[in-house]
Amino acid sequence: MAFGRNALLLVGMAIAAVVLANMLGLKHAELKEDFYITKDRPNFVVVWIDGDVLVSAGFNPKDKRLSGDYVVQKLSDSKPWSLRKEHIGPLKAPAKN
Amino acid sequence: MSDVPPAARVLSDAILIAGITACSYAVGYAYRIGFAGHFAVPVDLAAPTTTAVLGAAAGLSGVLLSYFFIANMVWSFTPRHDTAVGRAIRRVVIVGLLFGLMLPVTKLDFGWAILGAVFVVYLCFSSHFPYSRRDTEAVTRRRWRPKKRLNRALINSLFFTTSSWHLGAMLCC
Numbered sequence: 182m183a184f185g186r187n188a189l190l191l192v193g194m195a196i197a198a199v200v201l202a203n204m205l206g207l208k209h210a211e212l213k214e215d216f217y218i219t220k221d222r223p224n225f226v227v228v229w230i231d232g233d234v235l236v237s238a239g240f241n242p243k244d245k246r247l248s249g250d251y252v253v254q255k256l257s258d259s260k261p262w263s264l265r266k267e268h269i270g271p272l273k274a275p276a277k278n
Numbered sequence: 279m280s281d282v283p284p285a286a287r288v289l290s291d292a293i294l295i296a297g298i299t300a301c302s303y304a305v306g307y308a309y310r311i312g313f314a315g316h317f318a319v320p321v322d323l324a325a326p327t328t329t330a331v332l333g334a335a336a337g338l339s340g341v342l343l344s345y346f347f348i349a350n351m352v353w354s355f356t357p358r359h360d361t362a363v364g365r366a367i368r369r370v371v372i373v374g375l376l377f378g379l380m381l382p383v384t385k386l387d388f389g390w391a392i393l394g395a396v397f398v399v400y401l402c403f404s405s406h407f408p409y410s411r412r413d414t415e416a417v418t419r420r421r422w423r424p425k426k427r428l429n430r431a432l433i434n435s436l437f438f439t440t441s442s443w444h445l446g447a448m449l450c451c
Contacts, residue, residue: 188289195301197395198338202305206312228317229310231327238317249318275318 214270220263225252226272227264235262240272249275298335306334349375 216226225237228251239250256262289297303326310324326334356371357364 191289191294191297195297195304198301199304199308202334202338203308203312206309206314207316208312210313210316226317228314228319231323231325236319236323238319247317251317251319253323272317274316 211274212271214268215266216269216272217264218267218269219254220265222252225250226269240269242269244273245270246273247275302335302338303331305338306331309334345379349378 218226219235219237222237224242225239228236228238230236233256235254235256237252237254239248239252240246241248254262306326307324307330310326310330311321314321314324352371352375356368
């Protein structure tokens with residue numbers, strides 16, 4: 182079977198790669214156990230750091246469930262971030278109301 | 279054989295390179311959207327950065343290259359002669375390689391839907407379909423003649439695919 186450069190097949194592969202990447206991202210988030218936590222917000226885990234912007238999501242430490250709240254912080258020179266890595270365990274998705 | 283014109287390329291090099299770049303961007307963005315979705319972070323905040331795009335491209339190409347390296351090695355051991363046994367062995371090897379690629383995917387949410395889509399693509403490009411015969415004609419410059427036994431070949435193909443599904447389901451369960 183020679184795939185060659187068939188446009189239909191390549192477009193199909195690209196779509197499959199995008200769908201697969203989306204599912205992998207979701208699975209990675211579900212299985213992630215170690216999170217960075219800021220000192221001033223112990224019930225918020227850092228989702229990602231994008232340049233000088235930090236995005237964190239709130240969770241309930243008792244049932245390890247995300248609360249659905251999120252915080253966007255911008256790095257400033259006057260107030261530096263203080264992060265520590267903690268093993269929290271996989272966090273469940275926020276409950277749907 | 280010198281009078282046979284070369285097979286026309288559907289995509290040029292420039293379009294292919296641009297497509298790979300766009301695909302890497304889309305893959306990085308899709309990964310971040312999936313990651314943000316679990317934490318209920320808005321999608322607007324999940325803008326893909328250069329690092330995310332490069333990481334997605336490196337990860338995807340690394341996995342696919344490793345897979346194709348192994349698949350190429352397995353494929354090199356299949357018989358090349360054009361007999362019924364040779365074709366059957368090649369088909370089994372193709373299905374085995376597809377399952378090898380797709381088995382990790384079934385662990386994900388909606389993984390079986392992806393597996394089904396791959397099989398639909400496989401069916402469309404297998405030699406049992408008239409579309410594929412016309413496609414072969416375009417590449418080899420040989421005239422396509424519809425065969426009377428097409429219906430039987432179609433039934434055989436569907437039976438083969440259904441059997442493969444059952445085999446895959448048994449392996450996964």
